[in-house]
Every structure is written in C-alpha cells, then in structure tokens.
Amino acid sequence: MIFVTPYSCMSAPELAREYALVLDEYDQLKAQGLKLNMARGKPSKQQLDLVSGILTAVQTIDDCMDGGIDARNYGELAGLPSARAYWADILDCKPEQVFVGGVASLNLMYDVVARAYTHGLPHSPRPWCREEKVKFLCPCPGYDRHFAIGESVGAELIPVPMTPTGPDMDVVEELVKDPQGKLIWTVPKYSNPDGVIYSDETVRRFANLKPAAPDFTIMWDNAYGVHQFRGDFVPFPDLISLCAEAGRPDMVIEFASTSKITFAGGGISCMASSEDNIQYFTKLFGIQMISQDKVNQLRHVRFLKDKAHTLEIMKLHAEVMRPKFDVVSKWLNREIKPLGFAHWVDPDGGYFVSLFTMPGTAKRVWQLCKEAGVVLTNVGATYPYGNDPADSNLRIAPSLPPVEELEKAMEVLTTSMKLAALEQTMNH
Amino acid sequence: MIFVTPYSCMSAPELAREYALVLDEYDQLKAQGLKLNMARGKPSKQQLDLVSGILTAVQTIDDCMDGGIDARNYGELAGLPSARAYWADILDCKPEQVFVGGVASLNLMYDVVARAYTHGLPHSPRPWCREEKVKFLCPCPGYDRHFAIGESVGAELIPVPMTPTGPDMDVVEELVKDPQGKLIWTVPKYSNPDGVIYSDETVRRFANLKPAAPDFTIMWDNAYGVHQFRGDFVPFPDLISLCAEAGRPDMVIEFASTSKITFAGGGISCMASSEDNIQYFTKLFGIQMISQDKVNQLRHVRFLKDKAHTLEIMKLHAEVMRPKFDVVSKWLNREIKPLGFAHWVDPDGGYFVSLFTMPGTAKRVWQLCKEAGVVLTNVGATYPYGNDPADSNLRIAPSLPPVEELEKAMEVLTTSMKLAALEQTMNH
Numbered sequence: 001m002i003f004v005t006p007y008s009c010m011s012a013p014e015l016a017r018e019y020a021l022v023l024d025e026y027d028q029l030k031a032q033g034l035k036l037n038m039a040r041g042k043p044s045k046q047q048l049d050l051v052s053g054i055l056t057a058v059q060t061i062d063d064c065m066d067g068g069i070d071a072r073n074y075g076e077l078a079g080l081p082s083a084r085a086y087w088a089d090i091l092d093c094k095p096e097q098v099f100v101g102g103v104a105s106l107n108l109m110y111d112v113v114a115r116a117y118t119h120g121l122p123h124s125p126r127p128w129c130r131e132e133k134v135k136f137l138c139p140c141p142g143y144d145r146h147f148a149i150g151e152s153v154g155a156e157l158i159p160v161p162m163t164p165t166g167p168d169m170d171v172v173e174e175l176v177k178d179p180q181g182k183l184i185w186t187v188p189k190y191s192n193p194d195g196v197i198y199s200d201e202t203v204r205r206f207a208n209l210k211p212a213a214p215d216f217t218i219m220w221d222n223a224y225g226v227h228q229f230r231g232d233f234v235p236f237p238d239l240i241s242l243c244a245e246a247g248r249p250d251m252v253i254e255f256a257s258t259s260k261i262t263f264a265g266g267g268i269s270c271m272a273s274s275e276d277n278i279q280y281f282t283k284l285f286g287i288q289m290i291s292q293d294k295v296n297q298l299r300h301v302r303f304l305k306d307k308a309h310t311l312e313i314m315k316l317h318a319e320v321m322r323p324k325f326d327v328v329s330k331w332l333n334r335e336i337k338p339l340g341f342a343h344w345v346d347p348d349g350g351y352f353v354s355l356f357t358m359p360g361t362a363k364r365v366w367q368l369c370k371e372a373g374v375v376l377t378n379v380g381a382t383y384p385y386g387n388d389p390a391d392s393n394l395r396i397a398p399s400l401p402p403v404e405e406l407e408k409a410m411e412v413l414t415t416s417m418k419l420a421a422l423e424q425t426m427n428h
Numbered sequence: 429m430i431f432v433t434p435y436s437c438m439s440a441p442e443l444a445r446e447y448a449l450v451l452d453e454y455d456q457l458k459a460q461g462l463k464l465n466m467a468r469g470k471p472s473k474q475q476l477d478l479v480s481g482i483l484t485a486v487q488t489i490d491d492c493m494d495g496g497i498d499a500r501n502y503g504e505l506a507g508l509p510s511a512r513a514y515w516a517d518i519l520d521c522k523p524e525q526v527f528v529g530g531v532a533s534l535n536l537m538y539d540v541v542a543r544a545y546t547h548g549l550p551h552s553p554r555p556w557c558r559e560e561k562v563k564f565l566c567p568c569p570g571y572d573r574h575f576a577i578g579e580s581v582g583a584e585l586i587p588v589p590m591t592p593t594g595p596d597m598d599v600v601e602e603l604v605k606d607p608q609g610k611l612i613w614t615v616p617k618y619s620n621p622d623g624v625i626y627s628d629e630t631v632r633r634f635a636n637l638k639p640a641a642p643d644f645t646i647m648w649d650n651a652y653g654v655h656q657f658r659g660d661f662v663p664f665p666d667l668i669s670l671c672a673e674a675g676r677p678d679m680v681i682e683f684a685s686t687s688k689i690t691f692a693g694g695g696i697s698c699m700a701s702s703e704d705n706i707q708y709f710t711k712l713f714g715i716q717m718i719s720q721d722k723v724n725q726l727r728h729v730r731f732l733k734d735k736a737h738t739l740e741i742m743k744l745h746a747e748v749m750r751p752k753f754d755v756v757s758k759w760l761n762r763e764i765k766p767l768g769f770a771h772w773v774d775p776d777g778g779y780f781v782s783l784f785t786m787p788g789t790a791k792r793v794w795q796l797c798k799e800a801g802v803v804l805t806n807v808g809a810t811y812p813y814g815n816d817p818a819d820s821n822l823r824i825a826p827s828l829p830p831v832e833e834l835e836k837a838m839e840v841l842t843t844s845m846k847l848a849a850l851e852q853t854m855n856h
Contacts, residue, residue, distance in 0.1 A: 055723075060480070074470050107717050264718070266499065289534065
C-alpha cells in the first residue's frame, strides 16, 4: 500500500504541489467532454431487458381472467385478489391489508398525505389543512421526493439524524411528543440514500412509539425490500403486525412497487396497512378512481408469481447492479479512503451510495463534476428544503450508466472531491 | 296500432282492472328469480374481446422504444410524445396541450379539483380550501361520479337544468356572475345520461362565458367523443381553441379516456387544456408522479394508431352497442310511449338512456325492479346529493348485459313503470 499524507497534515508547499497535480488531472478529464449521469436511481437497459417476459405475460382473452374476474373491465378498486395476495406475500402481511396501486407508489403516498389534508385520517381530530401547523419528521439524508410532498402541502419539515441502524430513535421519540408532529418518512430497508437496514431495535421502537397526535403516521416506504445485490435475501420484520401488537394498528402505512423489479415506466405499486386503514382509504379513493390497471396487475402476478420467484428475478438484477456498486466502492476506497476526509457505507442493496465528503465542499464537488460532464443528484436534495447544513452529502446513483462509463464518472467524482478538499484545506 | 287509454283517462274500476293485470305480469316476472344488471356503463365482454389486439401490441424490447425514448423507464411525466400526439389527433388540439394520464380520466379530474383546493389554479386568488364557500355548477341529470368529487371536497353543488341542446346556458351565464361559482361539470357529447350533443350555440356560449371568478373552470369531460353507435362520426368543436379566441384560454380543461375504446380496467386517459395550464399541472403533478404507465401508452398508440383507425374500432363497438339500445328503444316505444306518462331521448352515442318516468314514481320503479332482480343505477344518482326533486329520472345502462338478458330486463322495467304509475294514479 502506498503511503498517503492526508491533506490536513500537508505543509502549504505540499498542498500547492498536490493541488497543481490534481488540477491537472481534473483539467484532462474535463477536456474529454464527457456526458455522464449518476443523478437518479433509474434502472439500466440491461435490467429492463431481463424482465421482458412481462410483455407477453397476458396475451389472450383467457389470460385476462383472474378466477371469476375479468381484469379488462371496471371493478376491484383495491386490486385483483391475486395481486393483493402477491403483495401480501412480498410484504409478509394479509391480502386484506393491501391496496394495489398504479405505476408508482409515490402517487399512493401523495394521495395519503393529500387526503389527510383534505379529509383527515381515521384518528384525525380534523383534516390537516385545518391544523394551525403540521410537522413532518424527515430522517436525513433522505429521499427528496418524500420531502417535496411535505413541502408542497405546506408542512414544516423537521430533520432527524440518520444513524447506521436507522433514524435516531431518541430524537424521534422526543419529537412525537409534539402534537403537531403528524408523520415520519422512512425507507426502512436499504434506505435512500444511506443504504442501511433499520435494526430490529429501531423497528421495535417504531412500533412502540406513543405519539401525542392520535393520527401520527409512519410512512414506511419499503421501496427496496427485495433489492439486495450482495448476499442472500435478508428477511425483515413486518411493522404492520408489530404496530398492532403494540396497540396502534393504524399508525403505519407501508408502500412498495415493482418500479425496480419490472419496469419503472410500467409497473404496479401497493400500500399496506391495518384492514381498517385500507377500508378507509378504499372508500376515499373510490371518489377518485374506478379501478387501477388490473390487466397490468395480472401481467405482474403471472410474471413474478410469488415472493420466491421474485427473489430469483432480483438475483438477475443483482448480477447487473453489483459490478456497478463495486466500481463506486473501488474508486472511493482506492482514491479517497487513504485521504481520510470522507466517509460512506458500502450498501448490500438499494440504489444509492450516500457519500459524505469533506464538510463544506459538497456543493463545490457537485459543481466541479457538472463542469466536467458528470451529473449527480442535486446537492442538498437529501435534506429537507435542499439544505444540508454540513454541505457534505452527495447521493451517488450508479444504476443507470454502463460499467465503463461509471469508471470514468467515478474518476471525475474522486478527482473533484480531492480538488474541492484541497481548495478548502488551502483556504483555512 | 292498438288503442291504449292513458292511465289518467281511466275510471277507477278501469284502473283497478289494469292494475290487477299489470301486477300479475309483474309477479310472474318476479317469480322467475332474475339477476340482471343495468346499473353502470360497463362495456360488455363482446366489446372487450374485439380489442384483444392491444394485448400483443407491445411484445419485444424494440417495441418498447418510442423514437429515442425507452417507455419502460422513468421520465416523460406528461406522456410519451406519440401518446400526446394521439390524443391531440382525437381531440383536435395540439400535443403540447395534452397531459396523458393513467387508467382513468376520473383520477385526473379529481386531481385537478384536489390541487385547486390545496394549491389553487393559475388564476386563483387563493387555494379553494381558503375560500369561504365554493360552488360547483352541476347540469342535471348528470354523472354521479362528478357530483361525488364536489361533495367529497365540500363544494356546494348547484343544479343546472339540462335541455336538448345542453345545459340551460341562460342559467349558467347567470350563475357564473357569483364569484363563489368556481367550476362546471359537463359531458358535452352524448352527455351522461341524456345522450345529447351540446349544440354549436351552447359550445359558443361556453367559450364566451365571463365568470366573476378569475379561476372559473369548465370541466369538459369528453368521455364519449368517438362513441357513436348510430350513423357516422359527428365532428365536434374544440372548446380549447374557442376559449382562447374568446380571451380566456385557461378556462377549460378537457378529459378523455380509452376506458370504452380498449379496456375499462387497462386503458389510458388524458387531460387537455391551454399550454399554460398543462405546464402548471405538469409541475404540480411532478410532486406526486414520476411518470404514468408509458408501456401502456405505447400499447395504445400502436393499437389505436390515430383518430381514423380509432373510429374504425368504434364502428365495431357500435355493432355491439346498437342492438342493445334498439332493445331499450323497442320496449319503451311499444309499452310506455302510448301511455304518455314518460319521456326519454333515443341517443345515437354514449352509454345511457335517460328515462323520465311518471314524476313521483322513480324510486318506486327502482325498488320494484330491484325486487324483481333487475339492478338499475341508484335512483337519484343523476342529481346532486342524490336528490331528484321530481323523483322521475332513471339512468338505463344497457351496455353490459347480452341482448337476451336485456329483453327480460326491459320487460321488468316497463312493467314496473306501469305498476308504479298505476299506483300513483290510483292514489291521487
């Protein structure tokens, strides 16, 4: 191993020499006129291609029949029984606890929040739009689209620090004592972006929350429940039954989708919760929907079959995803780790690497990458209101580019990280 | 032609004799233990079968490419360019004026109203939830799901009488002088349930409305724009461009879907409006959606192709629909017309016959039908709050049952109409 001096231990002339070297590397990269994108957790063409079977999963009139139900016609607002059973198998809950949605679970999440505002939830004293103030707890780094929903409806977003075992539950338990605290966003497995799995202890503490607001809701966005790319499937506790055991069965609403199992632009989604909640929302949703796309539900049931077969398909995805995360890992470990100014977690699943670069330099790194043709997720996006107080976090989304492009993008990223860190060190 | 005495001209003994005869007929029908449904405008199996080509319209990886866009992945929130162009062709507007939705246009209508409440429309002084009162104009008889949206968000529903040329525009022009009047529901072509086509004069008066509310919106639910089953396609003016010409380009939002062109449980929908409105909603919808199901958009574009080919497919639907409406017409004309106590319009398109039976007897007819095993649309549903002040209107939906069942159902209906009319006449 080559001995590397951390920037903080360098003398001014050493820093100047190092800066000149790194700047030269950066300029050479910039001169290549790259156009690479690591901004969003989009599946790659390779992944989309490997599930092409779904395109021919329902081809004939007979294929459209699900038991006695014709999937082509109106009806079955909460989803085809077979589709509800599929999701119940995936999520370890009961079919009656499932509402099957359209192409995106995000839309279900939005509708839950929007209905809470206009109509209230089953335990709401009043619709949230009639509350003086509503606060959403936002573990961060987190998912920008979650935060955007809260911001769009005018909720106050309260940051909660993330830890390697999930959100800091001491903070969460304290914050839910405030009756204005109405909701918490979570991504419990392979969290977005940190890639951590909430520990059993964290999940237990979620189930046992005693919030002041009777309608406090845990938005349990299980987006990556089966999306491991290293090792075998990791089972995960069912928060719905744990909340029921703890005496607050309606406190959690879980979400999932096939956006990263089949097609991001043609999948199905679901929400799962207590039967009471599902009945409440099915009634409310009955005003806005007649039924979701049941033919597509049937395509998914026929193609994905059940949890066991879905996990087989996820192993095919893993073969595509793992080498990409290996590239990210390789570059960070080789180029950045010895310098000691950044940290990250190598996840075993999910779609992101959450990179904490030298505090105060994330914006600069993002800009340097952009100028060299590499687009990263908007800097700050992982924090409420786009405000990362440490200006440190960058979300790396390596799923879309092919491995060879990723090598180049990581070269740009690590060089930019060094350059920004050197600038910062020299200016202090 | 047999000479028939209207009930109102019969003596008491004649009425009693007639009543006994009709009651006997009714009891015989009831004894058959029928189970028939004319409640909802559901397409029949025959119709669903004739568009099976859509199930195999997108089968390969190459099929999923739309120009340079991979329909399987995220992106193109407002719809694939080809899908926007398809709807623009159908609606005689521009692709930039189209947002392509999921399986149901109802969901788009709901979202427009819901966002008006939580965020306001482009010309809103404030979100509608901050208004003291909001009024929705409801031409009636009308569509119960339209009324239900207004009721669900707490708007006051104001009935507007329907005429053979559309809503009574004198009333509409008067009502929009009230700044609390924010919206009007319409079904301009083969209206639900009356089956009338709004006249050019009515459409012109809609375009030239000068409402007091700057954000007054015409919900132009063009659900049956290509759904004629007698005669050739009837062209229809484009209200979007007429509103623009009249100086209020953002006043109308049009809706349509393929629910009754391809599959009710697996179609696509759209909304169309000024480019400004579409941009406004695309931005707002960007919080709740990533994209709609673009693979299904592509299936529709490939299968339906364009307006000309869609009209060919509608002719196949017409072959299935026409005989059913002929049955309704036959029974009403033969059994009821000579008695003179009811009226209706024989539509050339759409999904319904709007039947005005003897005032004060609609509820009784509905109940008699139900007891004899024939389910009709809930009586009163065609009026705001389910309240038909004349207790006269019944919506007949003949699309679902096969012709032979329909014959039986119409026998039950016409017998029930006579029985209820006799009861009413005898009691007065």
